[in-house]
Amino acid sequence: MGLGWRGAAGTLRIRTEGSWYLLVTLLLFCGFWEAHAQTDDEKSVYFWETGPWGRCMGSDCGPGGSQSRAVWCAHVDGWTTLHTNCDQGQRPSNQRNCFRVCDWHKDLYDWQLGAWNVCVPVSARTLWASRPFTCSGGEEGIQIREVGCILRSDVSPAEDSICEYFEPKPRLEEACLIPCPQDCVVSEYLPWTSCSKTCGTGLRTRVRSVLVPPLFGGVVCPNLTEFKSCKPGPCTGPEGMHSLRIGLWSPCALPETRTARQAKRRKGKDQGRERAGVKDPETRELIQKKRTRNRLNRQESPFWDIQVGYQTRDVTCIHRNGSTVGRGLCSMRDLPLTVQSCVLPKDCQVTDWVEWGPCSKTCVDPESPIGNRTRSRQVVQFPVGEGAECTPLEESESCEPLGEGVPPCATYTWRSTEWSDCRVDSLLSQQDRRRGNLTGLCGGGLQTREVYCVQANAELLKYLTDLREKDKAGQTQRQQKPSVPPLLSITFQITASRPVENKLCEGPIPNRSQLCQIPCPIECEVSPWGAWGPCTFENCEDQVAKKGFKLRKRRITNEPTGGPGNCPHLVEAVPCDEPSCYDWKPVGLDQCLPDDEKLCGPGTQLTQVQCVNSNGEEVDRNLCTSSTAPKPVPCEVPCSRNCVLSDWTPWSSCSQTCSSKTIEGKQMRTRSILAYNAGEGGGVCPNSSSLQEVRNCNEHACTVYHWQTGPWGPCTEDPSASTLNTSTVVRASGGGQGACSMGMQTRKVICVRVNVGQVPPKKCPDGPRPSTVRPCQLPCKKDCIMTPFSDWTPCPVTCDAEGNAVKRKQTRKRLIIQQPSNGGQDCPEVLEEETDCEVPKICPGFRWKTHKWRKCQLVPWFVRQHRPGAQETCGPGLQTRAVSCRQLDGTQADISECLKFAKEMPAITQRCQLPCQDDCQLTNWSKFSSCTADCVGVRTRKRALIGRSKKKDKCKNTQMYPLSETQYCPCDKYNAQPVGNWSDCILPEGGRVESLLGMKVQGDIKECGQGYRYQAMVCYDQDNRLVETSRCNSHGYIEEACIIPCPSDCKLSEWSNWSRCSKSCGSGVKVRSKWLREKPYNGGRPCPKLDHINQAQVYEVVPCQSDCNQYVWVAEPWSVWKVSNVDLKENCGEGVQTRKVRCMLNTIDGPSESVEDYLCDPEEMPLGARESRLPCPEDCVLNDWGRWSRCNLPCTRTNSRVRTAYTLRSPGAGRQCPDTTDKEACSLNLNCFNYFYNITDWSTCQLSPNAVCGSGIKTRMLDCVRSDGKSVNLKFCEELNLEKKWQMNISCVVECPVNCQLSEWSAWSKCSQTCGLEGKMWRRRSVVQASQGDGRPCPSQMEQWKPCPVRPCYRWQYSPWSECRVESVVCGHGIRYRNLTCFVSDGSGSGEGSLVDEELCNSLKLAINGDNPINLKEACTLPCPGECYLMEWSDWSSCVSICVRGAGVDFGSVQVRSRAVLAQEPENLQLCPDQVWESLPCTGGECYEYKWFSSGRLNSTRPSIWCQRSDGLNVTGGCPPMNPPVDNSSCDPPCLMPKSFCSEAGICMCEEGFTEVLSPTGQLDQCAPIPILEIPTAGDKKGDVKTSRAINPTLPTTIQPGRTGRTWYLQPYGPDGKLKMWVYGVAAGAFVLLIFIVSMIYLACKKPKRPQRQRQQNNRLKPLTLAYDGDTDM
Secondary structure (H helix, E strand, O other), X not given: OOEEEEEOOEEEEEOHHHHHHHHHHHHHHHHHHHHHHHHOOHHHHEEEEEOOOXXXXXXXXXXXXXXXXXXXXXXXXXXXXXXXXXXXXXXXXXXXXEEEOOHHHHHOEEEEEOOOOOOEEHHXXXXXXXXXXXXXXXXXXXXXXXXXXXXXXXXXXXXXXXXXXXXXXXXXXXXXXEEOOEOOEEEOOOOOOOOOOOOEEEEEEEEOOEEEOOEOOOOOOOOOEEEEEEEEEOOOOOOOOEEEEEOOOOOOEOOOOHHHHHHHHHHHHHHHOOOOOOOOHHHHHHHHHHHHHHHHHHHOOOOOOOOEEEEEOOEEEEEOOOOEEOHHHOOOOOOOOOEEEEEOOEOOXXXXXXXXXXXXXXXXXXXXXXEEEEEEOXXXXXXXXOOOOOOOOEEEEEEOOOOOOOOEOOOEEEEEOOOOOOEOHHHHHHHOHHHHHOOOOEEEEEEEOOEEEEEOOHHHHHHHHHHHHHHHHOOOOOOOOOOOOOHHHHOOOOOXXXXXXXXXXXXXXXXXXXXXXXOOOOOOEEOOOOOOOXXXXXXXXXXXXXXXXXXXXXXXXXXXXXXXXXXXXXXXXXXXXOOOOEEEEEEEEOOOEEHHHOOXXXXXXXXXXXXXXXXXXXXXXXXXXXXXXXXXXXXXXXXXXXXXXXXXXXXXXXXXXXXXXXXXXXXXXXXXXXXXXXXXXXXXXXXXXXXXXXXXXXXXXXXXXXXXXXXXXXXXXXXXOOOOOOOEOOOOHHHOOOEEEEEEEEXXXXXXXXXXXXXXXXXOOOOOOOOOEEEEEEEOOEOOEEOOOOOOOOOOOOEOOOOOEOOOEEEEEOOEEEOOEOOOOOOOOOOEEEEEOOOOOOOOOEEEEEOOOOOOEXXXXXXXXXXXXXXXXXXXXXXXXXXXXXXXXXXXXXXXXXXXXXXOOOOOEEEEEEOOOOOOOEOOOOOOOOOOEOOEOEEEEEOOEOHHHHHOOHHHOOOOOOOEEEEEOOOOOOEEEEEOOOOOOEOOOOOOOOOOOOEOOOOOOOOOEEEEEEEEEEEEOXXXXXXXXXXXXXXXXXXXXXXEOOOEOOEEOOOOOOOOOOOXXXXXXXXXXXXXXXXXXXXXXXXXXXXXXXXXXXXXXXXXXXXXXXXXXXXXXXXXOEEOOOOOOOOOEEEEEEOOEEEEEEXXXXXXXXXXXXXXXXXXOOOOEEEEEEOOOOOOEEOOOOOOOOOOOOOOOOOEEEEEOOXXXXXXXXXXXXXXXXXXXXXXXXXXXXXXXXXXXXXXXXXXXXXXXXXXXXXXXXEEEEOOOOEEOHHHHHHOOOOOOOOOEEEEEEOOOEOOEEOOOOOOOOOOOOOEOOOEEEEEOOEEEXXXXXXXXXXXXXXXXXXXXXXXXXXXXXXXXXXXXXXXXXXXXXXXXXXXXXXXXXXXXXXXXXXXXXXXXXXXXXXXXXXXXXXXEEEEEEOOOOOOEEOOOOOOOOOEEEEEOOOOEEEEXXXXXXXXXXXXXXXXXXXXXXXXXXXXXXXXXEEOOEEEEEOOOOOOOOOOEEEEEOOXXXXXXXXXXXXXXXXXXXXXXXXXXXXXXXXXXXXXXXXOOEEEEEOOOOOEEEEEEOEEEEOOOOOOOOOOOOEEEOOOOOOXXXXXXXXXXXXXXXXXXXXXXXXXXXXXXXXXXXXXXXXXXXXXXXXXHOOOOOOHHHHHXXXXXOOOOOOOOOOOOO
């Protein structure tokens, strides 16, 4: 390995041992540098440094600016020093003039980009010599261009910095790719031809064709022809050495001038006097021509000037060696014609172009401002003969409307009718048609509208048009303002725009349906009835009447829709006596005080009272002065030996709310014995009946009255209001009802007695009487608004087969934009009108009319009279005819109409033959006779002899001139068979057809059920040719019934009833569910999300709140004591009391009825029995303990709670009372609790019972939870004033289950093919409304197809060219012919089709593969014996891409054809012309790869090594060059790898610069390039060290066995193709050596530092280092 760099003379290689030379060179250079440094002065160690130029500064924009830069003196070591240490004479300038750029210069200056230069190879740009280059795919190149800043006004150059101020300088060079040379590629040879001679010495040839032409400097094509001599045998007689050769026809020329002919005629007249009445043939011919011309000129078209001339050709005698000899040497059996008639060619002549027509764009359209305009020219002279064809008669160019006052173009936009009313039943019917008739529905619904297209600026255009017309008519003066409303007001004068066809509108179609919301009415909810109040006056301010009422009330807990007027009555009244407005209310009793200030015995208790009003509210006590205060209540303080009774319990709730003759309300209270008397001397205990008291309550009669209201009536006009309710056509925004005036509503209010009915109003109190009248807003009347009628639909004129116009109808429509309401004007019934189209008298169309052929014109006699075999009035000639243009009814039309609309113009000339006297003349063949039936009998046609031919014997020869022809009657048999696949299942088309104007939402269109599918039928004749299906009595289809399954939606049960709340106290949940009845199928509406457990039930869970006081425990009084060890004298001691405890439903009037015990809280259940000690006489008696006091929070052991009792009976002497206070420590969750709020989860979205979707409410509830986790009454949390920070209700939306809505099917498209078996028709539909929620999804089938009726594909096709015909002569210039034939095929492209009668192609345009000019004959050359000539052109080769396979490089595609050389005589090979080829570009070429192949069979006819293209075609050229180009047959297997060759020793080796990579079997696998190291030079821009392919890396030294002239070197690659380890070691060692050498050079050349003392002197003046930022102020 060595170091290498590119030099001017090549690539220099320095081996590793040559490093010494490098070291010596560097040391010499270092010594020179040191010597130079010593001879310099001391200041050479200092130099000037400059900073970058700063910004251009200045007060004015332009060239007057200046810019500066920093300049300082620096030491070679890099530090800054004083300016005086540097040479002042060499100090650079720190200021210069500049161009100050401003923003407005951007419009004056710009970059000018030059064109890219030719792509130059990268190797050619380097300073070093180029080395051999192997091109693979393309060579990398660089192309450059010039870029400069210019002044736009005069394109003068400017400084680049000006343009760089605005945008960076564009790149000056870019990479490019130079294609590799493409050698010529030719095919294999065709087989050898037979010998060119049957005797003597001839030639056998074989030819090949060009496949790829030579490109980009590639190798030229080799010979395409290969010859070898052949000798079939000696010739027995003399060989034919001469042959007649026919030359080309001369150009068509007119006969001699008329003057020359007249001179001859005068000369003939002089001689004719001698023979009166005899004219020469020429004179007779001239007279006949003149008569013919005069007669036919009247019908001659002015567009043709046909002149019949003549043309001649030479006939020569040619020797085999190609030389011309005397004609006498050739046999003169039948000389060909040397003169013939011809049409003098005349080019097409056209008039000058007329003026340009008006621009098709007559208005201003910003989106497409460009239109077209055309101009035309007329044909003056049509081409005749071989004259040039007519150039285009019409041309067009783009244009823009010019001039002032160009109106804007019509613009179109979508409009829509108003939304229909919101309907919930539309959604319900989508889910279940049985639910579509429900009433009172609310929530989410669906509303629809129609969408139509209108002209957006129709009013503006109409106004501008009217204004122009008035200006033209002179009705307005320009000095005055036009008396028309301003433009802005025009829009409001027209209620609706005229609809136009929907296809004129672009952009997305607005939605035709949308979800809507019908607000659900909120039901009124009221609280339970309150207690009956006291007897009070109706009006406390007016107490004159003695009539009074007891009232009970309830309140509204949920405000209803429409206000409280829709709630039931809130007040009930009962008449009563002795009413009062204020009364005393007892609130408690004072302590019992014995009479006469005794310590015990009878006494009284004072009642504690409050003054309250009729509502129970406390008022001033003075207001109750008129009422009697409660009297003191008698009581008794028991003495020490007396019986002790407990206090009375509170009165129970009244058993009845009212009283009647049979029902009375009762209340009860009880007391119990706490201690018995002490025998004699003590107060005796009462009997048990005295322990209970009963009193009457609610003694008022059960005659309850209340006011009952009826529904509010309609809103009617208020007679007192002055505003009139006029009708309007203003469309309310948002679909709401506009309010035009105020009206009033009334309702009926009656007094009702409960369970009786209506009673007089005096029975009810007047205070709470509801109002009977309220104001309201009257809705505006809305009239019907309609669009004007659309324009009539167009009337396309169609004609039947007979040319008569078909009658059609045209329609127009209008749409309802706004439906009438509130008594507005109704819509008219007629929305569509229909009328008959006007039928034109003449069906439009044009055709060519041909006139009678003129007489056959011969070559003038004076020209042909000296030709051999010429006769006076017979022979070949030419005849012409006139052609004119006609309408279909036969009337004359302009010729230009036929050129545009008619078929090809008929021929106006044709060859003809005038029979000579010896010729047999026959009539034309008659038509064949008719056949009685197909396949039965024969049919004949006949012709007859004419004139003298009847008497000639040779004409009577029926074998040469048959007079009749017979053929079998055609046997047409047809068979039909199906073809192709079945179509989609298609429903019968009985539904609506989408309107051209209004787009409607799909309604109840049948989407499933029985339909039909179709399969095309094809009809063939007995020759298996495709014919019309009508021949098989078929309409073209097979129909088969099919079923489109109807979608079945998911079916669920109705909701179950709500379960009971899961908790009896606080927040719980209640549940309802649905069960799955039927799963969806066939694309039905999917099921909602099912329960994960059983997949069959849908649950709905909502929170619920149970009143903790709903059920309460009620305990009856304690029973009489049962003393266990009774002291008969004392009746005291230990005993037991029991009582009955029941769970009762709590109401506002108190517990009402018993319920199951589990409904009450078991923890709160009072004790049913208690053990205690019955006090003995003289003992102290206390009442029952009161309630425990509440523990103060927080709950700690230091806090305590107490309960108290008081003394009922004082103890006797010597005895004391127990403690009247009981104390207990507070313990958390035992007798002391913390309370906090708990919030439940959100419920599901709750809808109104009459809604299926839409807006709803999510709720959650607050629960008061005790610290032990038990839910308690909310009052415990409310008493603590805990913060309530939660929102309890939020709105929500339940997505409406909207089914997918589709548009109607479009009309069937045109057939995808005009003929053939594979034609299809399609129709499509689109999604109008995508499914939402659980709606039915859209079906996958959005398009349907059905086959088209099979039609035969007819086409014109050329027959093969005939052989070159040179009449009866052996060789020379001749003509070859071909015919047009009609073929039929099935359009599949397989096979050429079948030949049919030409009549079937008559309707087709005369064109072959799109080429209109039909060429049925062409000149050709039949080579004479011995000539060497070019063959006919080969077929065009397949399209080939010039590319590199797998590399993505493509330089275009090309196809080629060639002409090879053919020779017949070995002596004439030197006279052969050069072979030729021609190419043309193409598209879609195939990218091929070329490889060498070999054969191990030595005796094979195939060569041992050949080149093959990747498609399997054997070729010559294209494969990589083999070096050396010798036969590799000595190597087995042969050496086919690139850069390999077979050595003399029979081993595959690699070329110089490549190393062998062997396979595991020891054979050559590939030739890998050897990497070398390149050292970049100063001139090389790509300075990176890179790996390159080695070229001649070593010089030839030692000759190795088997490697002649090859240099031995180490192999860096292993057998696996990877670098060996020693390569890395050598590279690392070389790098370390290089670092060592550089370090040594640096140390040797470095100047020693100055002494330290000198540096200290300089340190007195510290150098100032300046950092300049470009500012001039520094």
